[in-house]
Amino acid sequence: MEVPYRFFRIITPLQNHNSRLMLPGSFVNDWRHQLDDTIQITAYDGIIVTIQLERDNGRIYFADGWEQFFDHHNLQDAHVLVFEYNxxxxxxxxxxxxxxxxxxxxxxxxEEHNVSHTNNPAFEITLTPHQNSHREICISGQFSxxxxxxxxxxxxxxxxxxxxxxxxxxLRPNSLIRRMTIG
Structure with a gap:
């Protein structure tokens, strides 16, 4: 089998993907021999993050470092993550x-509306028409x-x-605010 190899994961509330993410079994079967104890992930922003793998009963999870990656990219329920293994x-x-x-x-x-011009804690969100008719704002878990x-x-x-x-x-089950609604 030649690299790159792609797979996807869907963020669901029941699987608590914010603390660790299980890799698909077929991927693990084909590539477990190549995976070190840590991996590197690069997303759209070009930041390379090192994440510790956790091995448990033949399964492999993204573990230590995944929660920070999850929060930094503000991942939400129903988001689809497409991974390309290189x-x-x-x-x-x-x-x-x-x-x-x-x-x-x-x-x-x-630039005049850039949130970096304030001394108060701030984050920036650009609303677009496809975001729940502008009635819900998702915020970073880290900010919360x-x-x-x-x-x-x-x-x-x-x-x-x-x-x-x-x-x-x-509030999320862990009491962190992740969504705010208008009205």
Whole structure:
């Protein structure tokens, strides 16, 4: 079998993919002999992340380092991750949203609205028409973990057009806020 070899995984709430991700059995059967104890994944942003593999009863999981990768790329339920194995324990990954559109998190926000001009903790989201009719905002688990108190029921945001919005928060089972809804 020649590399590259591709497989996909779908993020589902029941499988707790944010802490570890199981590689498909057929991939493990074909490539287990080539996989080191750590692998490298490169996503759209070009950042190379090293992730520890966990072996358990013939299964192989992305483990230590996966949660940080998951949070950094703001992976959500129903996202599809396409992995391309290039040999030597190196993977490229492409992320697709629940509409099947590739996610790149590019920003075309003008410099004067760039969130880096504030002293407060901030993150930037560019809404597009395919994102739930703009009624739901998904935020980074890392931002939630470090900047939002547990049990928070609502927040007020201020957009680039100087509108204020009251948003209800939806807590994940681990009490992290990952989604906010308008209305």
């Amino acid at each position: 040999g030597n324990s190196i993977f490229n990954m492409t992320i697709f949203d629940h509409y099947g559109l590739e996610i790149t998190y590019d920003s075309d926000v003008p 973990r470090y900047h939002l108190p547990r049990g928070l029921r609502s927040v007020q945001i201020h957009d680039s057009l100087h509108h204020d919005w009251e948003l209800a928060t939806n």
